[in-house]
Amino acid sequence: MLGITKRFGPVTACDGIDFVLGRGEVHCLLGENGAGKTTLMSILFGLIPPDDGQIIVDGTSVQFGSPRDALNHGIGMVHQHFMLVPEFTVAENVVLGSRPAWTPRFDRAAAEEEVREVARTSGLEVDPRALIRDIPVDVQQRVEILKLLYRGAKVLILDEPTASLGPAGIKSLFEGLATLREQGHSAILITHKLTEVTAVADGVTVLRGGRLQGSFRQGNTDEAELARAMTGGDIAALPVRRAASGGEVVLRVRGLTVKDTVTGRNAVEDLDLEVAAGEIVGIAGVEGNGQRELADALAGVLAPESGTILLDDADITAMPPRARHAAGLGVIPEDRLRWGLVADLTLAENLALSDISRGGLRRRGRLLDLDGMQARAAELLETYGVRPPNPKARASQLSGGNQQKVVIAREMSRQPRLLVAAQPTRGLDVGAIDYVHRQILDMRDRGGAVLLVTNELEELIALSDRIAVMYRGRFVYRAVTADADVDAIAMAMAGISPEDADAQPGAAMEVA
Amino acid sequence: MNSTIVISVFATGIALMTPVLWAALGEAIAERAGVLNIGIEGVMLFGALVCAWAIREGAGIWTGLLLAIPVGAVLGLALAYLWVSRGADQIVSGIIGATSLLFDEFLKGVGVVTSLDEISIPLLSDIPWIGEIVFQQPSVTYLALLAAPLVFLLLNRTWFGLYIRSAGEKPRATETAGLSVPALRYTAVVVSCVLICFGGASLIAITSGGFVTNVTAGQGFVALAIVVLGRWNPFLIVGGALLFGVSQALQFQAQSLGFLSSLPPEAWLSLPYLVTIVAVVVAKSSRYPNACGVPFTPAGAAR
Numbered sequence: 001m002l003g004i005t006k007r008f009g010p011v012t013a014c015d016g017i018d019f020v021l022g023r024g025e026v027h028c029l030l031g032e033n034g035a036g037k038t039t040l041m042s043i044l045f046g047l048i049p050p051d052d053g054q055i056i057v058d059g060t061s062v063q064f065g066s067p068r069d070a071l072n073h074g075i076g077m078v079h080q081h082f083m084l085v086p087e088f089t090v091a092e093n094v095v096l097g098s099r100p101a102w103t104p105r106f107d108r109a110a111a112e113e114e115v116r117e118v119a120r121t122s123g124l125e126v127d128p129r130a131l132i133r134d135i136p137v138d139v140q141q142r143v144e145i146l147k148l149l150y151r152g153a154k155v156l157i158l159d160e161p162t163a164s165l166g167p168a169g170i171k172s173l174f175e176g177l178a179t180l181r182e183q184g185h186s187a188i189l190i191t192h193k194l195t196e197v198t199a200v201a202d203g204v205t206v207l208r209g210g211r212l213q214g215s216f217r218q219g220n221t222d223e224a225e226l227a228r229a230m231t232g233g234d235i236a237a238l239p240v241r242r243a244a245s246g247g248e249v250v251l252r253v254r255g256l257t258v259k260d261t262v263t264g265r266n267a268v269e270d271l272d273l274e275v276a277a278g279e280i281v282g283i284a285g286v287e288g289n290g291q292r293e294l295a296d297a298l299a300g301v302l303a304p305e306s307g308t309i310l311l312d313d314a315d316i317t318a319m320p321p322r323a324r325h326a327a328g329l330g331v332i333p334e335d336r337l338r339w340g341l342v343a344d345l346t347l348a349e350n351l352a353l354s355d356i357s358r359g360g361l362r363r364r365g366r367l368l369d370l371d372g373m374q375a376r377a378a379e380l381l382e383t384y385g386v387r388p389p390n391p392k393a394r395a396s397q398l399s400g401g402n403q404q405k406v407v408i409a410r411e412m413s414r415q416p417r418l419l420v421a422a423q424p425t426r427g428l429d430v431g432a433i434d435y436v437h438r439q440i441l442d443m444r445d446r447g448g449a450v451l452l453v454t455n456e457l458e459e460l461i462a463l464s465d466r467i468a469v470m471y472r473g474r475f476v477y478r479a480v481t482a483d484a485d486v487d488a489i490a491m492a493m494a495g496i497s498p499e500d501a502d503a504q505p506g507a508a509m510e511v512a
Numbered sequence: 513m514n515s516t517i518v519i520s521v522f523a524t525g526i527a528l529m530t531p532v533l534w535a536a537l538g539e540a541i542a543e544r545a546g547v548l549n550i551g552i553e554g555v556m557l558f559g560a561l562v563c564a565w566a567i568r569e570g571a572g573i574w575t576g577l578l579l580a581i582p583v584g585a586v587l588g589l590a591l592a593y594l595w596v597s598r599g600a601d602q603i604v605s606g607i608i609g610a611t612s613l614l615f616d617e618f619l620k621g622v623g624v625v626t627s628l629d630e631i632s633i634p635l636l637s638d639i640p641w642i643g644e645i646v647f648q649q650p651s652v653t654y655l656a657l658l659a660a661p662l663v664f665l666l667l668n669r670t671w672f673g674l675y676i677r678s679a680g681e682k683p684r685a686t687e688t689a690g691l692s693v694p695a696l697r698y699t700a701v702v703v704s705c706v707l708i709c710f711g712g713a714s715l716i717a718i719t720s721g722g723f724v725t726n727v728t729a730g731q732g733f734v735a736l737a738i739v740v741l742g743r744w745n746p747f748l749i750v751g752g753a754l755l756f757g758v759s760q761a762l763q764f765q766a767q768s769l770g771f772l773s774s775l776p777p778e779a780w781l782s783l784p785y786l787v788t789i790v791a792v793v794v795a796k797s798s799r800y801p802n803a804c805g806v807p808f809t810p811a812g813a814a815r
């Protein structure tokens with residue numbers, strides 16, 4: 001790709017970017033939130049037409065009008081948000097869009113057989129007949145990759161593929177990529193995590209603010225240099241954590257059972273949990289083990305089967321979300337586009353949502369105080385480093401990481417008694433992660449209670465005072481952070497209890 | 513009730529379900545593709561009008577029925593333009609579409625008295641009970657019963673069906689697979705409107721009346737409910753349509769037999785509609801296709 005430029009109104013998302021990928025290479029694309037990574041790759045995949053610049057594949061200049069064109073040249077992309085039809089089977093999702101010209105009939109059995117074959121040769125195991133909505137995220141990701149391989153893609157673009165995976169999922173993804181590389185495929189990996197770059201990349205390209213910062217080869221660079229290229233400066237280490245102050249209990253959960261709305265199984269089973277003022281309790285687990293349902297039940301968007309939830313000794317089990325907000329609950333939901341933001345509203349409106357329902361930001365009784373909304377939004381966007389800091393921009397126009405920052409700004413600025421933060425730094429760049437971590441620690445030091453749900457082990461250990469690991473809806477491991485053992489946590493996440501591990505040391509796995 | 517009455521109620525019920533069955537099958541196709549076609553009542557009315565007009569002009573019932581096909585396609589194109597290309601809010605403009613109801617003011621008095629004859633299927637119609645109920649029906653009814661499995665095959669066993677279902681569940685995924693969501697939705701809406709319009713025409717063809725003001729009498733909206741009741745599955749939709757048809761037949765019987773004659777006729781008239789509403793409410797909640805009613809903007813056209 002040469003001199004690629006793309007403008008969205010006043011924002012220049014890509015500014016004359018050159019990008020080179022060799023055959024059989026795994027190449028990382030690094031950059032802060034809003035650096036233009038997704039935009040650049042969407043251009044390569046034919047989703048967005050560039051304003052300027054050209055794309056050259058195998059020596060010939062090409063123009064992609066649609067993803068189909070890109071796929072015909074062997075280029076395929078897996079999006080930040082998966083593009084799978086949840087009600088379809090794995091096989092149906094994979095073959096969608098590759099109809100053989102000679103028949104109107106869709107032969108499900110043949111499709112399943114073909115998908116099984118591609119899965120076998122590429123080493124990406126899946127059950128072609130499973131419904132997408134029933135399989136865990138890491139398997140869904142495999143399906144996304146299979147989709148591309150099935151259509152003959154030689155170049156795989158993966159947009160933040162590790163953001164939603166636990167350590168085990170990341171490990172198997174990287175192994176999969178290694179196999180594919182041996183078979184002659186190339187991959188472009190968008191990521192924020194420097195450790196991943198050193199783990200898999202042959203080459204790295206760094207973007208900042210829509211501009212190319214540099215291209216590096218593995219071995220000729222180190223994490224510090226990449227971090228500087230990304231952020232334009234160095235990042236200070238987190239402040240030393242003060243000991244938890246050990247205040248009164250703010251959240252008390254007793255015997256909570258929550259059903260999975262789709263499968264009808266118990267996603268959370270008979271769970272007890274307490275979070276005190278001035279304390280951060282971290283919950284870890286591989287995605288799909290009930291953490292989301294726990295957070296949803298606390299937020300009030302999923303009704304529990306049984307059990308009670310007390311906030312400051314008041315029973316909020318049956319309260320609707322708005323009343324919970326009023327009672328001092330702040331929520332950073334995992335799926336920001338679904339629960340956190342209204343994509344078609346402006347940032348000012350999104351930021352004001354919870355205030356309005358509580359009667360704030362109103363003028364003369366019923367009317368909205370629009371100027372007040374704009375002013376406050378501008379201030380929040382500035383403080384939380386959202387780019388662009390324009391209150392009038394629509395939420396859907398922001399990059400993934402910046403959307404997350406808006407949700408965090410809204411929830412944190414209300415100074416809640418209890419903050420439930422589900423994957424709060426998913427998709428954020430290093431600088432933003434650092435900022436959110438500081439905010440969370442700060443809130444704790446001011447006497448707030450925090451329930452942190454995360455599958456980033458580093459984050460879990462850096463922030464939490466106490467740790468619990470969820471597996472199949474129950475806590476299988478609990479510890480005070482100072483005494484916690486990283487290996488034991490990782491194994492508990494994979495459902496291996498310490499005793500089993502002792503018996504078969506080979507089962508222990510590395511933590512990325 | 514003696515057996516003749518039972519047979520007559522069910523036989524009439526099957527005939528009377530014909531228009532809603534056509535309409536509901538058509539609607540299911542549109543909704544599976546993600547378009548909530550609320551113009552259904554208006555489209556049926558057009559079908560009825562065209563058919564009645566053709567008959568009055570002496571062209572015959574079948575000409576009227578066949579004429580409804582191109583008319584439905586044109587209406588479908590117009591509605592698809594509104595919903596798919598203009599991204600108009602499907603629910604709001606659907607209601608506007610339904611106000612083509614107003615048209616019928618101009619068309620009053622297109623009177624016809626003929627209707628399609630029943631066709632007895634040899635042998636099958638001799639089966640006791642079933643024969644009399646199912647196999648002595650007008651041809652459009654047989655066609656409708658045949659259309660149900662065909663629509664099922666279209667939706668579940670063809671590539672086109674797979675495509676439009678994906679466009680109704682997660683259009684962004686359809687697009688990334690390299691398909692055109694607008695083109696799929698256009699096709700679905702046109703096919704849908706052809707069936708619906710034909711259903712409207714069949715209303716004239718099976719009842720010996722004429723085109724009177726509001727001849728469809730809300731049957732389009734009934735079809736909308738039947739789609740939900742039938743969970744977008746053509747076979748279950750036949751069941752839902754049958755429920756409506758039979759309660760309509762029951763309503764005629766009850767009135768003519770004069771039992772419970774103290775009840776005002778309006779109460780009897782509303783019976784089939786009440787039955788349908790109750791059935792929808794009682795049937796455990798069913799799930800609309802995820803993207804049903806949500807306009808879709810292709811990514812290239814400025815997200």
Ligand SMILES: Nc1ncnc2c1ncn2[C@@H]1O[C@H](COP(=O)(O)OP(=O)(O)OP(=O)(O)O)[C@@H](O)[C@H]1O
Pocket residue numbers: 008009011012013031032033034035036037038039040387388396397398399400401402427429814815
């Ligand atoms: N459809 C759009 N309309 C307006 N602005 C847009 C649109 N898409 C992207 N942008 C802007 O372009 C810039 C680059 O966005 P992009 O999504 O490429 O960032 P990114 O590097 O992928 O960031 P992240 O790591 O947060 O996902 C951002 O400032 C974003 O607000």
Ligand SMILES: [Mg+2]
Pocket residue numbers: 037038039080399400401
């Ligand atoms: Mg991005």
